[in-house]
Amino acid sequence: MVENCKNWLSKDVLPLWLNKGVDWERGGFVESFSLEGEPQDVPRRSMVQARQIYSLRLGMELGLCDPEKSRKAIDIGAAVLIKNYSLPSGGFIHSATKEGEAKNTTPDLYAQAFALFGLAHAYAVNPLPQYKERSRQLVQYLYNERHLTQGGFTELTDKGVQYEANPHMHMFESAVAWMAVDNDPLWKKLADEILNLCLTKFIDPESGTLAEHFNADWSPILENGKFVFEPGHQYEWAWLMGLYQGLTGKDLTAVRENLIVLSEKHGIWNERKSVIDEVWNDLSAKTKTSRFWPQCERIKAVLQMGLEKKDQRAQYAQAADEAMATLFKFFETPQKGLWFDTWQESGEFRIQPAKASSLYHIIGAINEYVRYRPKL
Template identity: 35%
Template sequence: MALLEAEARWAREWLFDAALPLWWRVGSDPEGGFHEKIALSGEAVPAPRRLRVQARQVYVYVEAGRLGWPGPWREAAAHGLDFLLTCYRRPDGLFRMLVAADGTPLDDRADLYDQAFALFALAQAHRAGLGGGDLVGAAHALMDRLMSDLRHPLAGFEEALPRTLPLRSNPHMHMLEANFAWIAAGIADPFADVAREIVDLAANRLIDPATGAIGEYFDGDWRFSADTEGGVREPGHQFEWAYLLDLAGPLLGADHRQESQRLYAFGTRHGIDPARGAAVFALDAAGRVIDPRARLWAQTERLRTALVFARAAGDDSAGVDAAGIEAARAPFAAAREAFAVTRRYLDTDVAGLWRDQLLPDGSFVEEAAPASSFYHIVSAFAVLLRVATPD
């Protein structure tokens, strides 16, 4: 759509010409897997490697291929997938949390958050034609183990075995994302049933009915934690959940648009600092700022959801009068604002890197660019490119 053509052009050039080549050339390790960070001067930073980073980089390069990047996206995705399957998969079908650069296990724990990203990477790779049928088997083995070991008696999953508290909504958000990825890949069993349960859990227990905002921390029976953690609301997660609940319609046939819109409204109404124009890290239950840092990932999640609502508004404006068309432009303005903020983080001396934390005084923390953010950037820019250049 013409309203976002300039933004889409910039995003495509930044991705195709700078970021994707850099994170393959410098961000990958020829011995296996991807580095955790690249310094702002352009060199890889040696460090132990989390499963979530390898899984996210698999997605990044699979998505790059879907977007038409002419670079070696298949080689890059396979590079990360091979390291993930070789070094992180435990004999029981679950995936360990952390390994050394040479693949030696450093932390053998298997928490729900990391299992969600393993499941997500398997879906993305399978959808791209990597790994053959083995990935479907690996995903089923992982889900079977989750259902047997981490099943929560009320709904959803435990954090880990043995049980740890508080329970968190965030790992379930990524489990929903992973199950949606399998549905999108054409394999619904058992992923559609798991996704429906998580959507119902969010709608009935995780979202505060008074405000429409989703909480972060819960007791063992899915009640908001009694301490101050129970009141924490992260704007970035309002946007992520809003995006996913909007997808429940086309993927599950379940209409949760009202919850999606309330989540987005809470995040934008309370979570955007007017001085910086950026989404802050955390609020309390009433919407007051308790952590004013503005992380990059929250800006990209705001952008992605704003784009989805802009696309819907554009579709709904067909055939309406001038007043209706003008009203439909407002979500596009919100998307442009979110893009402008996101782009500030990507303004680095070495093109293709980013800054992660914007402080209350408007300055950025000087630190290496974390690879984990690339997944957030690509997921937002992929929507931008598709909204701006629809089929």
């Protein structure tokens, strides 16, 4: 399976996304492809610019794509991210046109998290001072204009102010990415605050599950007395906590393991061997659709835990293999190198364009699998 992963990336995926997926004329990365392999003329999210920087960095490190061309695309992508998506406040807008004109100027927290993330990975490849300086400006904006006295940051959407766990997870991810490449204490300050918020507010002390949607006081929003958790995000939080643990030495093993075990027990549709999208905190399924990305996050989390839990390596290796086999079902598209997004409860895959933003999840999972599966 390791060789299958490498072959698929090197032959089908990276050539497509490094050639037709980069706008070599105007700069930056395309938003999506039709399932027949044609770039779509739609607004480009700042998130896509940032995630593709990461994806190409991993492709380079795996030795599966042209390093010179990838470095050039990364620098172009970072320059476009700063030039076309920056706000005077220090924040970043949601999306722009292919010509670089602002489209959706909402500075949603996802956009901020991924701008920080993309610049960290651009800095890892080419440590230009403007990448760090722009990132520091962004964090200062967050603390000056978006910070909450109860911890965390506001999420600004078209619907108004919301309080969400997931953009904080991605902000934590971005802070950890900067911690890995730079010793400025600002990154750890940001990571520590979000980690504390997760451990004290996002994770329900009764069920151990990690809620998604909150009131202003960080109490979970309830529907008929229940709240929703996403198994995919529990895997993702567990993996990111593992990265933080590796950088700081702070032992988060117990909470990570609990998030994984809950998802393994209650977040898998056993007949399909797929991670489902949403579960109630009473551990009953809310939706039995399966998007591709929870399969990716399962791979990353179980491999990481398997390396630490020597007495349970066989079961974690089996879980990783199962998740990778399921993930590959999403890749059976008309044009090779693309993917379906959603496996519906009916058994059919939903027909919709292949988003560039998905590659970040996919190559992240394959990177972990190629590097660490042989060690289990």
